[in-house]
Amino acid sequence: MRPFTFTSAENTMQALGAVKGNSKYLAGGTNLIDLMKEDVERPEQLIYISKLEYNKITGNADGGLTLGAMLSNAETANHPEVRKNYPLLSMAMLSAATAQIRNMASNGGNLLQRTRCPYFFEVSMPCNKREPGSGCGAKNGMNAVHAIFGYSEQCIAVNPSDMCVALAALEATVEVQQPGGGSRMIPFTDFHRLPGDQPEKDTNLQPGELISAIHLPKSIFSDHYYYLKIRERSSYAFALLSVAAGLQVNNGVINKAGLAMGSVAHKPWKLTKAEAFLAGKKPTQANFEAAAKLEMIDAKPFKENKYKVEMGTRAIVRALTQAFEREA
Amino acid sequence: MKTLNESATGKAIDRVEGHLKVTGMAKYASEFPIKDKVYGQGLNSTIAKGEIVSIDTSEAEKLPGVLKIITYKNAEKLKTFDNKMTEVSTTTIAPVLQTNMVHFYGEYVGLVVAETFEQAQYAARLVKFKYKKDANPAIHLEKLRAKAYKPNDKSDYSRGDLKAGLAAADERLEVTYNTPIEHHHPMEMHAVIASWDNGKVIAYASQQIVNDATIAISDTFQIPKKDVRVVAAYVGGGFGSKLNVERHVIMAVMAAKMVGKPVQVTVTRQQMFTNTSLRQHNEQKMKVGAKKDGTLTALSHETLSHTSPTLEFQEACGLGTQMLYKVPNNFVTHRLVPLNIQTPFAMRAPGEATGSFALESAMDEMAWKLRMDPIDFRVKNDTQTDPSNNKPFSSRLLVECLRIGAEKFGWKDRKTEPRSNKKGNWLIGHGVSAAARSAPYLKTNSKVILVLEGDRVNATVQMDATDIGTGSYTIIAQTASEYLGIPVEQVKVELGDSNFPVTPGSGGSWGAASFCNGAMAACVNAIKTLKQNRNIKEEEEVELADLMKKNQLTKFEAEGSAGPSKEFDEHSVYSFGANFSEVWVDKDTGMFRIKRMVNVGAAGKILNPKTAYGQIIGGLTMGVGMAQAEQTRIEPNFGNFITRSFADYHVPVNLDMANINVVFLPEDDKIANKMGVKGIGELGITSVAASIANAIFNATGKRMRDLPITPEKLIEAKIEPGINI
């Protein structure tokens, strides 16, 4: 690890004010510290933000819920309100990492965790995300865990988060505090970005912006939900592919479907075509299959990740089936 | 003389060193409080093949705390390999930093020594190497078949006539299995603290065989063996990776001389992939011929594998195929291709773990072709004589293992037809496999020191054996307790110091048998001498304390040594076992769960059922890892390993593990050794993966011949009709 200075912020003003040069906010550190040890991240200053006031879960006037960014993944996933009204989020979050990591990991940090692309982690390898212009090692190399949607010539990496897949399905909003004072709201689907020509940028956050909260709209998927995570062992592994599915069913007809897929693109992949197709339809196997096909027909896999197309198709159908069959 | 007591061998007592371990008092290599020690951080090459053209250490040297940067330019000259390929062994020298040539990605190209660990790590980032890269490093085994060579006389074996055997068969099978590169990854990473004192080296090092480590170090530095002392009091696992001396040890010894201070080098988890050995990729081609009634007529096993450009290691995958079944026509070969990857070396059950996957999968495939029960098929071809050398087995309870296992597992309820056992989204299958692991026994010396305090005798047993987490301390204490007739609380065991009497160390499943017979010899000698001195008849029962008093002694020392007998050499000595697995495969996701496992072992006298059980479940867990996810992947363009931490090298987690039933069959094999002990450390992993793959076939109707069996592969195998897009 390289030397850095350490600033512990007592409040938002201090945190935002401390930003200069190559600074990084430090929350749970479960991703940032690992990357510093690997020499991938080389901040000159760490600004410790875990003591900031965004550490509560509060109800909103519109019936929604606000999750503080400094709250741990464990506290969030196990919170009674989240369990009751947003079980899809709870299920996704509890499928991630281990109990120990979830105790350390913050909600804000989870949104900003970086890709698990092996070339990104190894500083002697080419990687446009880590070192713009150095090339993408994965494209003609090992790409079993890479994207099948929305990638660019520059980068084919995926976002590895489970929590974010559920947040995309739930259509959350991210609140950020700006360095000059003031705050702004970012719809979840606009929070992460596709790699395009700037794969070094994972999100649309501006320099120095601090995530303070995640807002969830009024719950509509608490009866029919499922988070399906496919991985190489039963626990403690990142997803090869995942699907978050929420269904609002009235009188045997789908009123609204919330669907997103994980580990297939540079951002949580919202399945908008499938969502639109399912609205107003009956929750049948045939409709689930038709919805899955609508999405997966656009998949463009690489040499080693062809399996993701069939896996993804089955996963959508399976997640929808389990969501529908699940008794509230 | 034999006073049975509560702590004697065969009793399931707790580990005698357990408290030390759970309270952090047991000192592992890097934990020795050596005064003034400084820290070394190894530097790794970032090319797979080529040469170093320049090194810039200027920036790193300016940093505070940096004491020395060692590269090939200023390294001490060491003994190096002559030009011909040397076969790697547990005493092989480990030259390092001797040339500018790079042979594999991650090879050590330097060592930074600094006052603190952090300084060393930081400085390591600032040393810059420029390379001339060879355009075509050898990293693809598949593309380099033509370079395969036969390493030595042990590589090939045959009996009968394979062709004729296949021609005589009613059913024939020819299939190829692949097992990937795996890494040992013991919990405790390799580590050493080395220092020099008056021309003598002392190294606190995480090693499995301390005596061989002293040989390797002294040989590498060309100094007398007596001037090297190696201490490995506690070793946090090895699985074979610590059998030999790796280069960090040599770098630490060299650095300690150059800076005049003790130097600690701890291998990082990432370096555990590149700077320790590995289990190599094996491509195994099997041919099987059998009569309709299940009689095997032909069996062959051809293994293609790799070694490094400088050293040779051949994993004997085909050994089991030579000896397990009575088949007249047998053909076994091993071939190697030198690749720009570090030298492979023994990993838990080298040859057996991997070879049994091929053999026991092929046996299952043939049984299915014959529509014969896979247990009956194996029983049909059982033998009490080792067909590879015509020696009788000292004991062989393979059939019993299979039959008793079948009963415990409920094998009769298994549905024979694949894909016929379904529950919701699950496809359920049951699989079986047979296991054999040789039970080596090697010469071992030990010393016992008896001290009379009041009416009680306290004993200390010393030998240079190691406890790599297996339970050596405990079973040696139990042995002494039994043969001295004193409770285990009065026995102290001291291990892991090359100043103690020489043993073969831990490895190859020879530890338990060798150490305990060695300890027994010292204890028996002690009693015998004490009796002889007072003209007491050998059969007469006398308490040890009385014996000491009669001798008017308060302290007495005796040595002993034990080793294989002529009878041992005239027999084939093996442990046998059977594995049963019930696997549930999710038809949509390709993920599978192993619900139940039954493991039956016939491995001689079980010295301590608790530690033995630990060995078996450890082996089963590693077998599950092999079947399910463990795999080190090589980058095809650069030749580095892309799996470089536990986040992507997937070992099993608790949730992956089944409900396990371990059964030991009683066995009294005095040919194996006086105490009748056989090894079990490697029996536990042998053929586990085959039982799981066979269960997956039974569940899905798909043969998975390439390990690990991941969701990706099961989806690609189309375990369930796909949804057409």
Ligand SMILES: Cc1cc2nc3c(=O)[nH]c(=O)nc-3n(C[C@H](O)[C@H](O)[C@H](O)COP(=O)(O)OP(=O)(O)OC[C@H]3O[C@@H](n4cnc5c(N)ncnc54)[C@H](O)[C@@H]3O)c2cc1C
């Ligand atoms: C072994 C392992 C396995 C894992 N498995 C999974 C898994 O299966 N699924 C999964 O989803 N995740 C997994 N994770 C990732 C884990 O969820 C993330 O590391 C964690 O959520 C990051 O949170 P943190 O608070 O520790 O972030 P940190 O490491 O502290 O920070 C991460 C990044 O976010 C920035 N940051 C943090 N908080 C804020 C904020 N409020 N505003 C602005 N910037 C901020 C930091 O500057 C840094 O760049 C795993 C991690 C590990 C180490």
Ligand code: SF4
């Ligand atoms: S996929 Fe993206 S992260 Fe991976 S090597 Fe290419 S540029 Fe880097």
